[in-house]
Amino acid sequence: MDNIIFSIINNFEKMQKIFLYKIAVIILGIFTYIFIWSKKFFLYSRYKKSHSYKSFNLDNDTQYQEKEYYQHIEKEIEILGKKISEAEKKERVKKYIEEQKKIKEKNRDAKFKSNFTDSAVLRSLLENKIFFVYSIIFSFPMYILIYLFSKWYMKYIFERLVMMIFVMLGVIFLVFTILYISPMDSALNILGQDATREQIEAFNKSYGLDKPYIEQLFNAFKNIITFDLGKSYVGNEDIFSAIARKFPVTLSIAFLSLLLAVIIAIPAGIISSIKQYSLFDYVFMLFALIGLSIPNFWIGLILILNFSININLLPSTFSVGDFKSYIMPVIVLGTGLSASVARMTRASMLEIKSSDFVLTARSKGLNENIVIFRHIFKNALIPIITVVGMQLGSILGGAAVTEKVFNISGIGSYIVDKQFIPDIPAVLAGVVYVSIVVSIVNLIVDILYAFLDPRIKSNMKNY
Incomplete structure (x- = not known):
């Protein structure tokens, strides 16, 4: 049990240093994070009442600070020969005290953050067996991600798959945009040059070509992701x-x-x-x-x-x-x-x-x-x-x-x-699925690198 918790916390700390992983862990483990943030709030409230927190309070030595800095201004006037009014002296002393308070408040908060990080709080929570079970049940995706992160080859494959998703989204956007701005008219090419305006408008309405660019693009993303590719313009083929x-x-x-x-x-x-x-x-x-x-x-x-x-x-x-x-x-x-x-x-x-x-x-x-x-x-x-x-x-x-x-x-x-034609949904679907196969082949090639060259394998482990 202790070894499992140690492994979880160790990988959790590493993931906190990588922005995208940190965001992913928060999203996937939001139920666990609710407890982490709640406990941190409770600990911070208790910390504010502690002696270490009060020791940062400047109220007890404000007069000493003011007197010391006032003497510093007097020496500055004596050495440089400046003429500063009493009001200006008081204003400078006031600004100095405010700056000192901000510095001390920053140091106080930094001390709290260093003592009560998310990983430290999570470690204390996981030591409770009931919370550990709860966390596994309600934040299971987060622990899957932590496990993938702990295995270099799984982490590498996972990252490439995520990259592949963004590549696919980019391909959809690019291909659709190029087809959208194409000078060719799908309705005119299919219905013929003798088609009436009413027939063209009915065709465009039937396939959603009369809608704005953003709405058509959103529908293209939705159709590809849900595998609902619709019908082709020619022959009404699935x-x-x-x-x-x-x-x-x-x-x-x-x-x-x-x-x-x-x-x-x-x-x-x-x-x-x-x-x-x-x-x-x-x-x-x-x-x-x-x-x-x-x-x-x-x-x-x-x-x-x-x-x-x-x-x-x-x-x-x-x-x-x-x-x-x-x-x-x-x-x-x-x-x-x-x-x-x-x-x-x-x-x-x-x-x-x-x-x-x-x-x-x-x-x-x-x-x-x-x-x-x-x-x-x-x-x-x-x-x-x-x-x-x-x-x-x-x-x-x-x-x-x-x-x-x-x-x-x-x-x-x-x-x-x-x-x-252009038959936008058909072309889009064909190009995207070809891109998926090419991306998978590139992923396999990259994985083979690690097995063929120990240097690449070592770099992947440290990545």
């Missing part, structure tokens, strides 16, 4: 159901492309760095440059022309459940990704390869494979993982072209199609 159908398709293609790129790129990058300036290195660099330079849509069209039209080996259009239809889109998306990852693997390993600790490992007579994988590759993983995480985000955000080429009904093509 947006949540549409995204639930299309998002897994894009995700599956993106992860398969990433897997293909990692399988090809990392071994190629390792071999190229170990056999620097060899024929393999030059050939690899050439293919990597070609892979980065050729547009995805062009590679897609070439693959369709050869493998679908000429030899009829693979389907030209995508079909969910047909494994063959995944092959060409995955190759197209994986090409640019594998080139980037392989180049980063090569560059990172070349940098580590010339380090002193690698030379030391080789001088000890360690097996070359151990030197390559345990000493060089392991220390080169940080930038490689960073690139992989960034490229996955770019695939999710930029898969629209590839989806159009292979007629894939994914989230990328869905957002592009809705953008030209």
Whole structure:
């Protein structure tokens, strides 16, 4: 019991030094804080009656202070030769006494605050078992937060999740504002150029487009948070159901492309760095440059022309459940990704390869494979993982072209199609959910840093 209380108070004190955590603890533990503030008020009332409080009272030595400072003014007049009237002397003495009182009052309050901090009061309250149980029941969220704070990895994940929420709110605000100020008229684009004014007004009223900007923005926030995405402007389609159908398709293609790129790129990058300036290195660099330079849509069209039209080996259009239809889109998306990852693997390993600790490992007579994988590759993983995480985000955000080429009904093509209307709730929902996946991937990448580099782990613990 004592160890639990000690741990709670220790983390509680640390959280009091961080403004946002302090606010969060007050909000989540408001019922416990009511008792803390009540006891502090009671203690302060009792403290005011104590001898230590009264010792700060200047009433007993005010005359001595006045006399002492009056003599100081007389010496000042004598030394500097100033002429000060009696009224001015009394005014200066009065101001001095008032300043001294304020200083003493400040010291008195500072002493109280140092003796009766929130953590000190909470410690005394938690020693009562009945209050401890009450506090756990009614301030359970506060203790959950304290527990998360005590574990560095949970604290890090929690902070990133909170940051992700603010990023999502920022994305909603930005995307909605851009769509709102867009010169395109949704009603006119959907109803056609021959639509009457009454039809346009009825359309705008039906979807709330006639409301002020602030009200529409508030509704956009509310709909995203509550997952009530509403209906699309075209076809009156349920947006949540549409995204639930299309998002897994894009995700599956993106992860398969990433897997293909990692399988090809990392071994190629390792071999190229170990056999620097060899024929393999030059050939690899050439293919990597070609892979980065050729547009995805062009590679897609070439693959369709050869493998679908000429030899009829693979389907030209995508079909969910047909494994063959995944092959060409995955190759197209994986090409640019594998080139980037392989180049980063090569560059990172070349940098580590010339380090002193690698030379030391080789001088000890360690097996070359151990030197390559345990000493060089392991220390080169940080930038490689960073690139992989960034490229996955770019695939999710930029898969629209590839989806159009292979007629894939994914989230990328869905957002592009809705953008030209613009179908504000559909575009907003699609962009936000893509952003959520990208944020989660970045969170995983950051967590992997700690397991790969002890220095980063140590910094996280002290953060």
